[in-house]
Amino acid sequence: xxxxxxxxxxxxxxxxGTAWVAVLTLVGIFLMLLINSxxxxxxxxxxxxxxxxxxxxxxxxxATYGIGAMLFSTLLVTIGAMLIAVPLGIGxxxxxxxxxxxxxxxxxxxxxxxxxxxxxxxxGFLGIVxxxxxxxxxxxxxxxxxxxxxxxxxAIMALPTLISVTEDAIHxxxxxxxxxxxxxxxxxxxxxxxxxLPSCTSGILVAIMLGLGRALGETMTVLMATGNATAMPNxxxxxxxxxxxxxxxxxGEVPFGTPHYFSLFxxxxxxxxxxxxxxxxxxxxxxxxxxxxx
Amino acid sequence: xxxxxTVLYCSLIIFLAGCTRRNVExxxxxxxxxxVNLVLQLAEAYMETNPAxxxxxxxxxxxxxxxxxxxxxxxxxxxxxxxxxxxLVLASERNIAIEHFIFAADALAIICHPSVPIDSMSxxxxxxxxxxxxxxxxxxxxxxxxxxLYGRQxxxxxxxxxxxxxxxxxxxxxxxxxxxxxxxxxxVKADPNAIGYISLGYLTxxxxxxxxGIKVIKLTTEPGKIAISPLDRAAIKAGLYPLTRPLFxxxxxxxxxxxxxxxxxxxxxxxxxxxxxxxxxxPSEAGLAFNSVK
Numbered sequence: 001x002x003x004x005x006x007x008x009x010x011x012x013x014x015x016x017g018t019a020w021v022a023v024l025t026l027v028g029i030f031l032m033l034l035i036n037s038x039x040x041x042x043x044x045x046x047x048x049x050x051x052x053x054x055x056x057x058x059x060x061x062x063a064t065y066g067i068g069a070m071l072f073s074t075l076l077v078t079i080g081a082m083l084i085a086v087p088l089g090i091g092x093x094x095x096x097x098x099x100x101x102x103x104x105x106x107x108x109x110x111x112x113x114x115x116x117x118x119x120x121x122x123x124g125f126l127g128i129v130x131x132x133x134x135x136x137x138x139x140x141x142x143x144x145x146x147x148x149x150x151x152x153x154x155a156i157m158a159l160p161t162l163i164s165v166t167e168d169a170i171h172x173x174x175x176x177x178x179x180x181x182x183x184x185x186x187x188x189x190x191x192x193x194x195x196x197l198p199s200c201t202s203g204i205l206v207a208i209m210l211g212l213g214r215a216l217g218e219t220m221t222v223l224m225a226t227g228n229a230t231a232m233p234n235x236x237x238x239x240x241x242x243x244x245x246x247x248x249x250x251x252g253e254v255p256f257g258t259p260h261y262f263s264l265f266x267x268x269x270x271x272x273x274x275x276x277x278x279x280x281x282x283x284x285x286x287x288x289x290x291x292x293x294x
Numbered sequence: 295x296x297x298x299x300t301v302l303y304c305s306l307i308i309f310l311a312g313c314t315r316r317n318v319e320x321x322x323x324x325x326x327x328x329x330v331n332l333v334l335q336l337a338e339a340y341m342e343t344n345p346a347x348x349x350x351x352x353x354x355x356x357x358x359x360x361x362x363x364x365x366x367x368x369x370x371x372x373x374x375x376x377x378x379x380x381x382l383v384l385a386s387e388r389n390i391a392i393e394h395f396i397f398a399a400d401a402l403a404i405i406c407h408p409s410v411p412i413d414s415m416s417x418x419x420x421x422x423x424x425x426x427x428x429x430x431x432x433x434x435x436x437x438x439x440x441x442x443l444y445g446r447q448x449x450x451x452x453x454x455x456x457x458x459x460x461x462x463x464x465x466x467x468x469x470x471x472x473x474x475x476x477x478x479x480x481x482v483k484a485d486p487n488a489i490g491y492i493s494l495g496y497l498t499x500x501x502x503x504x505x506x507g508i509k510v511i512k513l514t515t516e517p518g519k520i521a522i523s524p525l526d527r528a529a530i531k532a533g534l535y536p537l538t539r540p541l542f543x544x545x546x547x548x549x550x551x552x553x554x555x556x557x558x559x560x561x562x563x564x565x566x567x568x569x570x571x572x573x574x575x576x577p578s579e580a581g582l583a584f585n586s587v588k
Contacts, residue, residue: 058448060457060464128477133484142442143485145470224473228447231467239470249471253357253449255364255384 033269040065040262049266053232055246057260065263067270069232073147073240074271077222080151080236081158081215086208088155089162090197093207096163097170098192109167116160120220127153127225141237145227148236153221158211165210169203170196202285209282213275219244243271319552321349325359325372326451327474328400328493329541332572333372339568340559347552353474356451363544364388369553371544374400374451374493375458395543396581397560398574402456402537403497403524404511405479409486411436414512414521417460417536423489424456426466431487443469444478444490455539456491483507494524495573502573513537530575540581541574557587 041049044065052066092112096105131152132144173196181191197204227239228249247264254261323333330353337349351372359371364384377385377392385392404420406412412434415423422428423441432438443466446453452475457465472478475496482488489511499505504525512521515536522535530538545553559565566576577585 054467056464056467058454060461128480136484142440142487143470143481145481228471229468230471239468241471249447249449252354253361255361255381 030272033265033272036262036265037269040259040266042262043259044263044266049263055230055241057250057254057263063260065259067243067267069230070241070243070246070267071270073226073233074216074242074244076147076233076236077150077154077226077240077242078212078215080147081154082208082212084151084155085158085162085211085215089159089207089211090166090204092159093163093166093170094192094197097167098188098196112160112163115156120157120218121224123153123157124221124224127221132225139237143227145225145239146237147226147233147240150222150226150240150242151236153225154215154218157218157221158215161214162207162211165207166204169200169207172203173199202288205285206282209278209285213278213282216271216275216278217244219248223248243267247271318346318348321347321369321553321556322367323349323351323359323370323372323543324354324362324368326356326374326541327353327446328356328374328452328495329372329398332398332495332541332569332574335568335572336560336565337556339564340556344555347556349556355447355449356454357449360544363392363546364390366390366546369545369550373542373544374539375455376542377544378454391547393545393547393586395545395557395585395587396540396577397543397557397565398541398569399530399577399581400539400541400574401494401524401530401535402452402491402539403494404489404491404513404537405482405497405508406490406511407482407486407488408507408509410439410489410509412511413509414514416514416517420511420513421460421462424465424469425461425463426468439487441489442485442487444472444481444485444488445469446478446491447471447473452491452493456537459537459539479505479508494575497524498573527575533578538575538578540577540584545587554587 049065049067051068052064053068053072054064054066055070057063057065096108100108127149128145131149135141135144135146135149135152177195177199178191181195186194222242223245226241226245228241228245229239230241231238233240247267250260251264254264321337323337330351334351337351341347341349356371356373356375359368359373360377360381362368363371364381366388377394382392404415410431412431415434419428419434424443424445428434429441430438431441445456445465448454448471457463470481472481472490475492478490478492479496482490483506497504497510504510510523510525512523513536514521522529524530524535524537526535529535543557560569569576
């Protein structure tokens with residue numbers, strides 16, 4: 001008995017420690033980004049960093065550190081991805097949970113989840129050899145290495161999360177809601193659209209935010225497929241370079257301790273704050289959702 | 295029983311492999327994307343005759359190689375550009391004495407999509423195209439079409455060399471920054487308005503024939519002179535092609551005996567044969583004279 005108690009306590013401590021390690025890591029990452037970013041602003045002015053649109057630390061003449069065009073590109077690609085992934089994801093989730101036969105669902109669901117396991121380099125490669133030429137052909141462009149290509153690929157990468165979480169949310173809608181709707185004479189389509197989906201809005205919001213976080217932080221795929229032009233894009237058909245791609249491209253070659261080195265931390269900090277906000281928002285919505293569930 | 299025996303043999307092999315490993319001396323080489331395939335082939339040929347030495351070669355860009363050498367992670371940095379003043383200052387701060395060895399020469403080829411109606415241009419016009427002063431093929435007498443620029447990322451020696459030699463200022467911000475020579479080649483093939491720069495080694499296939507789907511632009515240094523193609527070896531050797539450059543190895547301090555032995559192999563007829571097979575040129579007389587490792 002004594003021994004059992006000991007192991008009980010022991011593992012409680014171990015797992016408590018593990019949980020705290022996660023928290024400390026997050027705080028550590030944040031502090032590291034903050035401290036290194038602060039050093040960037042010793043030489044680069046806030047105004048230049050946030051309002052400038054030209055990012056050229058390895059310039060021929062004077063180096064410029066403006067995050068504007070990259071920030072806009074990141075948002076452009078991410079929002080584009082969400083515009084594609086959200087309707088598709090919700091539709092697919094609704095189909096899986098409400099319409100598909102158990103047999104179809106048993107095939108489709110693991111297949112969709114498997115999509116999440118495809119490495120991002122592979123998706124980026126598909127973007128170069130498959131999506132880019134197709135886009136160039138469809139829209140009559142000289143090349144398809146643009147923001148739209150990135151959006152399509154990120155949409156594919158965000159879909160598994162979106163579908164899984166949305167489907168769980170739809171599943172959690174109590175059966176008697178639907179039964180009441182049927183009893184009032186609504187058909188399946190009306191029930192889905194007017195009763196089931198509205199009653200799990202917050203769950204769907206969480207799914208969207210998680211998908212958004214995934215798309216924001218993705219590096220390799222956009223690095224390969226969007227052409228990496230640092231100019232301010234005019235739309236989805238222009239080549240763009242996202243913040244993640246910039247950090248990935250430039251971190252390898254930059255000598256330690258230079259303004260360029262610290263500026264990359266500042267870029268990473270901006271990205272970190274955006275994803276943190278998205279995740280906090282998702283957490284908030286999810287908390288409200290759980291309260292409502294009870 | 296069989297499985298038991300297999301396990302025994304396997305562990306014996308692993309054990310022996312562990313033993314031999316310890317006696318192998320390793321040279322770690324990293325850097326230039328232009329050089330990576332060439333140096334890899336040289337290393338493989340060298341290891342065949344010298345099994346006691348293991349040479350590992352990876353790419354990433356000249357800037358990445360030099361940064362790796364400065365950060366003490368490499369034996370040799372491959373670079374398609376000279377080391378710059380800023381890097382030399384960092385090296386002396388860290389007590390690293392940079393030694394350079396030129397083992398081959400390369401010519402940078404300007405390639406276009408075959409549908410571009412221009413066969414030759416002056417170095418001056420080339421600079422105007424890549425800096426964005428000339429934006430339409432019409433301005434050079436071709437059919438109307440917005441010129442689509444493909445170049446490398448700032449970690450690339452070729453990026454720096456081309457900017458220094460041809461532009462003398464910054465690249466146009468709309469230039470698409472590709473990950474390596476092979477990516478530029480593929481992108482130019484697919485884009486009817488494309489122009490890009492790649493190294494000689496990527497211009498031809500294994501048989502020495504020009505790769506399909508691209509057109510090589512001949513260059514003139516002054517108006518009225520004959521335009522020279524980078525495929526014209528005699529003209530390059532005579533110093534008539536303007537974008538000829540040496541390919542460097544950089545090492546820390548006086549090269550150790552094993553590095554020196556590898557350099558000697560590169561200089562030998564067997565090494566020079568591999569260099570020629572890959573489409574590159576022997577080092578120029580001036581290059582050999584410039585070497586600090588003889």
